Amino acid sequence: MLTPEDGLNQRADASVEGEAPLALPMEGALLTPIKMRLVFLGSPGVGKGTQAKRLSKQYSVPQVATGDMLRAAISKGTAEGKEAKSYVDSGRLVPDHLVIRIVQARLLEDDMRNGFILDGFPRTKEQADALFEMGVGIDKVLNFYLDEKILVSRIEGRRTCSKCNEIYHMDYHPPVVVGICDRCGIPLIHRKDDKAAVVKERLIVYQKETAPLTQYYEKQGCLFHIDANGSVEDVARRIQDACRF
Numbered sequence: 127m128l129t130p131e132d133g134l135n136q137r138a139d140a141s142v143e144g145e146a147p148l149a150l151p152m153e154g155a156l157l158t159p160i161k162m163r164l165v166f167l168g169s170p171g172v173g174k175g176t177q178a179k180r181l182s183k184q185y186s187v188p189q190v191a192t193g194d195m196l197r198a199a200i201s202k203g204t205a206e207g208k209e210a211k212s213y214v215d216s217g218r219l220v221p222d223h224l225v226i227r228i229v230q231a232r233l234l235e236d237d238m239r240n241g242f243i244l245d246g247f248p249r250t251k252e253q254a255d256a257l258f259e260m261g262v263g264i265d266k267v268l269n270f271y272l273d274e275k276i277l278v279s280r281i282e283g284r285r286t287c288s289k290c291n292e293i294y295h296m297d298y299h300p301p302v303v304v305g306i307c308d309r310c311g312i313p314l315i316h317r318k319d320d321k322a323a324v325v326k327e328r329l330i331v332y333q334k335e336t337a338p339l340t341q342y343y344e345k346q347g348c349l350f351h352i353d354a355n356g357s358v359e360d361v362a363r364r365i366q367d368a369c370r371f
């Protein structure tokens with residue numbers, strides 16, 4: 127059986143023990159030399175969602191943001207949303223089985239054929255292993271890094287639109303009308319988990335569970351480190367320079 131160390135783009139005909147074999151998504155895509163199957167890693171507040179949205183528009187590849195998907199499930203009140211709610215609100219990670227199921231279903235959809243940007247997944251070693259076992263090739267993993275003080279100020283000033291998921295910042299990227307989404311015209315929200323006490327918990331969880339994934343992907347030779355300091359344009363330029371899409 128293949129292991130992740132054998133290379134990201136090889137296919138694993140593996141199944142999770144005790145469960146039905148995982149479907150192998152994107153039969154055609156697996157054979158296509160596309161370069162846009164990306165994973166964005168980085169701490170909460172690092173700005174990866176903003177960059178993922180930008181790149182997603184630029185190259186017409188979907189952004190798969192697990193945080194957005196979970197919040198949508200929570201506000202719709204689905205069974206998955208109900209299970210996820212207390213974890214998201216308190217800044218802990220939603221159980222792996224739940225996120226893995228959501229991501230796997232999303233990756234099977236047709237619009238994934240030309241690539242995707244996984245924003246917020248994987249966040250644990252178990253999720254990274256599951257992604258590998260889905261047989262989805264990954265071309266590049268971008269690890270965004272930033273000083274913790276700046277992270278905290280970015281998160282605490284962040285406001286989001288619950289409808290279109292656009293991200294604003296009260297000082298660095300304010301909407302035209304204070305507190306209102308430019309696109310949807312509805313009030314922006316200050317996410318519960320973007321408040322100081324929960325932010326602290328999220329940063330701890332990140333260091334413990336997610337930061338080790340940089341070593342996981344480093345071993346596979348597909349990891350790029352991106353300095354996330356500076357303006358949105360500065361960071362976007364660094365992504366282009368590092369990746370040369």
Ligand code: ADP
Nearest residue numbers: 170171192193213214218219220225246247249
């Ligand atoms: P940020 O970009 O600031 O890290 P997200 O919107 O990506 O925030 O995630 C918000 C919350 O959603 C996380 O704190 C966690 O509770 C949950 N979540 C998102 N992605 C995952 C994941 N891959 N595994 C477990 N929980 C997740």
Ligand code: ZN
Nearest residue numbers: 287290307310
């Ligand atoms: Zn909006």
